Amino acid sequence: MKFDPLANLDLEVEFQEELDQLVQAPKTLVIHNDDFHSFDFVIETLIEVCGHEPLQAEQCTFIIHYSGKCAVKTDMFSKLQPVWAQVINLGLTATIEDIPKLAK
Incomplete structure (x- = not known):
């Protein structure tokens, strides 16, 4: 069996392309109720x-409280x-998640 360095290169390129797509896809910052x-x-x-805006922050806070979590910001x-x-350093519980797909 011969060693083919190009075979591994194809896997590395494919992996890097998938990784780039995951990192470059928009995500959402979710704050969880604690x-x-x-x-x-x-x-x-x-706000800070x-x-x-104050009204938006208030609405998100109510959603966090009553639903357990709220997507508060979407970006890369x-x-x-x-x-x-x-947010974490201030003591809140937060995650960065994929944007949920809409039901068809």
Whole structure:
């Protein structure tokens, strides 16, 4: 059996293309309810960190409280990652997730 370096190269290229698609696809920042932080704290965080208007921040906070989570910002992963880090550093629970596909 001969070693074919180009065979592995094809796999690497295919893997890199899939990775690029995953990273470049828009994502959403989701904040989860923790039953610990006050409404005012979450509202202020959304205004200061996510750039929400006060009414938008208030609406998202109610959705977080009553539904358990809310998608608060959508952008490319590279743009959401620093926002996620700020939210986490403030003590909130947040994840970066794929945008849910709409039902057909």
